[in-house]
Amino acid sequence: MFEAKTISVTINRPMEEVYRFVHQPMNLPAWAKSFCLSVAKKDEEWLVETEDGPAKIRFVDDNSYGVLDHYVAMGEGAEILNPMRVIHNGPGCEVLFTLFRLPEMSEDHFMLDAAMVSNDLQMLKETMEL
Numbered sequence: 001m002f003e004a005k006t007i008s009v010t011i012n013r014p015m016e017e018v019y020r021f022v023h024q025p026m027n028l029p030a031w032a033k034s035f036c037l038s039v040a041k042k043d044e045e046w047l048v049e050t051e052d053g054p055a056k057i058r059f060v061d062d063n064s065y066g067v068l069d070h071y072v073a074m075g076e077g078a079e080i081l082n083p084m085r086v087i088h089n090g091p092g093c094e095v096l097f098t099l100f101r102l103p104e105m106s107e108d109h110f111m112l113d114a115a116m117v118s119n120d121l122q123m124l125k126e127t128m129e130l
Contacts, residue, residue: 023059025039033119035050037049
Protein backbone atom coordinates (compact mmCIF):
# COMPACT_ATOMS: atom_id res chain seq x y z
CA MET A 1 0.00 0.00 0.00
CA PHE A 2 1.05 3.56 -0.67
CA GLU A 3 1.31 6.27 1.94
CA ALA A 4 -1.68 8.59 1.45
CA LYS A 5 -2.63 12.08 2.52
CA THR A 6 -6.09 13.58 2.09
CA ILE A 7 -6.19 17.35 1.80
CA SER A 8 -9.45 19.26 2.06
CA VAL A 9 -10.97 22.72 1.95
CA THR A 10 -14.36 24.10 2.96
CA ILE A 11 -16.05 26.20 0.27
CA ASN A 12 -19.05 28.41 0.93
CA ARG A 13 -20.79 27.53 -2.34
CA PRO A 14 -23.29 24.79 -3.18
CA MET A 15 -21.78 21.37 -3.80
CA GLU A 16 -23.33 21.08 -7.28
CA GLU A 17 -21.87 24.43 -8.37
CA VAL A 18 -18.36 23.51 -7.23
CA TYR A 19 -18.68 20.06 -8.81
CA ARG A 20 -19.70 21.50 -12.19
CA PHE A 21 -16.82 24.01 -12.13
CA VAL A 22 -14.11 21.49 -11.22
CA HIS A 23 -15.41 18.80 -13.60
CA GLN A 24 -14.72 21.11 -16.57
CA PRO A 25 -11.05 20.75 -17.59
CA MET A 26 -11.13 24.23 -19.18
CA ASN A 27 -11.37 25.65 -15.64
CA LEU A 28 -8.11 24.04 -14.45
CA PRO A 29 -5.93 27.13 -15.08
CA ALA A 30 -8.21 29.17 -12.80
CA TRP A 31 -7.62 27.03 -9.72
CA ALA A 32 -4.97 24.32 -10.29
CA LYS A 33 -2.18 26.83 -10.87
CA SER A 34 0.59 24.67 -9.42
CA PHE A 35 -0.25 21.95 -11.95
CA CYS A 36 -1.83 23.57 -14.98
CA LEU A 37 -0.29 26.39 -17.01
CA SER A 38 -2.82 25.97 -19.83
CA VAL A 39 -5.29 23.42 -21.15
CA ALA A 40 -6.66 22.61 -24.60
CA LYS A 41 -8.84 19.94 -26.12
CA LYS A 42 -7.40 18.01 -29.07
CA ASP A 43 -9.72 15.52 -30.67
CA GLU A 44 -11.26 13.80 -27.63
CA GLU A 45 -8.34 14.38 -25.24
CA TRP A 46 -7.66 17.18 -22.78
CA LEU A 47 -4.02 18.27 -22.91
CA VAL A 48 -2.50 20.20 -20.04
CA GLU A 49 0.75 22.15 -20.19
CA THR A 50 2.60 21.80 -16.89
CA GLU A 51 5.99 22.96 -15.63
CA ASP A 52 7.16 19.37 -16.20
CA GLY A 53 5.87 19.23 -19.78
CA PRO A 54 2.65 18.11 -21.43
CA ALA A 55 0.13 15.85 -19.73
CA LYS A 56 -3.19 14.28 -20.59
CA ILE A 57 -6.06 14.52 -18.12
CA ARG A 58 -9.43 12.84 -18.02
CA PHE A 59 -12.14 13.01 -15.40
CA VAL A 60 -14.52 10.19 -14.57
CA ASP A 61 -17.94 10.51 -16.14
CA ASP A 62 -20.33 13.18 -14.93
CA ASN A 63 -22.16 11.90 -11.85
CA SER A 64 -24.47 13.05 -9.06
CA TYR A 65 -22.22 11.75 -6.26
CA GLY A 66 -19.57 14.47 -6.32
CA VAL A 67 -16.85 12.12 -7.58
CA LEU A 68 -14.18 14.16 -9.36
CA ASP A 69 -11.57 11.43 -9.72
CA HIS A 70 -9.26 12.12 -12.61
CA TYR A 71 -6.39 10.42 -14.36
CA VAL A 72 -3.21 12.21 -15.35
CA ALA A 73 -0.54 10.87 -17.71
CA MET A 74 2.68 12.82 -18.07
CA GLY A 75 4.11 12.50 -21.56
CA GLU A 76 3.81 8.87 -22.57
CA GLY A 77 3.80 7.66 -18.95
CA ALA A 78 1.19 5.55 -17.23
CA GLU A 79 -2.02 7.14 -16.01
CA ILE A 80 -2.10 8.02 -12.33
CA LEU A 81 -5.40 8.14 -10.47
CA ASN A 82 -6.09 11.27 -8.42
CA PRO A 83 -9.11 10.61 -6.17
CA MET A 84 -11.14 13.77 -5.55
CA ARG A 85 -14.58 14.38 -4.06
CA VAL A 86 -16.91 17.24 -3.32
CA ILE A 87 -19.45 16.61 -0.57
CA HIS A 88 -22.32 18.59 0.94
CA ASN A 89 -21.67 20.61 4.09
CA GLY A 90 -24.87 22.50 4.81
CA PRO A 91 -25.22 25.26 2.20
CA GLY A 92 -21.55 24.82 1.24
CA CYS A 93 -19.28 21.88 0.59
CA GLU A 94 -16.00 20.14 1.33
CA VAL A 95 -13.54 19.34 -1.44
CA LEU A 96 -11.21 16.42 -0.71
CA PHE A 97 -8.17 15.34 -2.71
CA THR A 98 -6.20 12.20 -1.82
CA LEU A 99 -2.54 12.20 -2.74
CA PHE A 100 -0.57 8.94 -2.90
CA ARG A 101 3.16 8.67 -2.38
CA LEU A 102 4.34 6.49 -5.24
CA PRO A 103 7.35 4.19 -4.74
CA GLU A 104 9.78 6.42 -6.65
CA MET A 105 8.69 9.57 -4.79
CA SER A 106 10.91 10.98 -2.03
CA GLU A 107 9.41 12.20 1.23
CA ASP A 108 10.37 15.78 0.29
CA HIS A 109 8.67 15.48 -3.11
CA PHE A 110 5.54 14.03 -1.47
CA MET A 111 5.38 16.92 1.00
CA LEU A 112 5.92 19.43 -1.83
CA ASP A 113 3.09 17.84 -3.82
CA ALA A 114 0.85 18.00 -0.74
CA ALA A 115 1.62 21.70 -0.32
CA MET A 116 0.85 22.35 -3.99
CA VAL A 117 -2.49 20.51 -3.73
CA SER A 118 -3.31 22.51 -0.61
CA ASN A 119 -2.51 25.76 -2.44
CA ASP A 120 -4.64 24.71 -5.42
CA LEU A 121 -7.60 23.85 -3.19
CA GLN A 122 -7.24 27.23 -1.48
CA MET A 123 -7.24 28.88 -4.92
CA LEU A 124 -10.39 26.90 -5.79
CA LYS A 125 -12.02 28.23 -2.61
CA GLU A 126 -11.05 31.81 -3.45
CA THR A 127 -12.25 31.44 -7.05
CA MET A 128 -15.60 29.95 -6.06
CA GLU A 129 -16.29 32.40 -3.23
CA LEU A 130 -15.70 35.58 -5.28
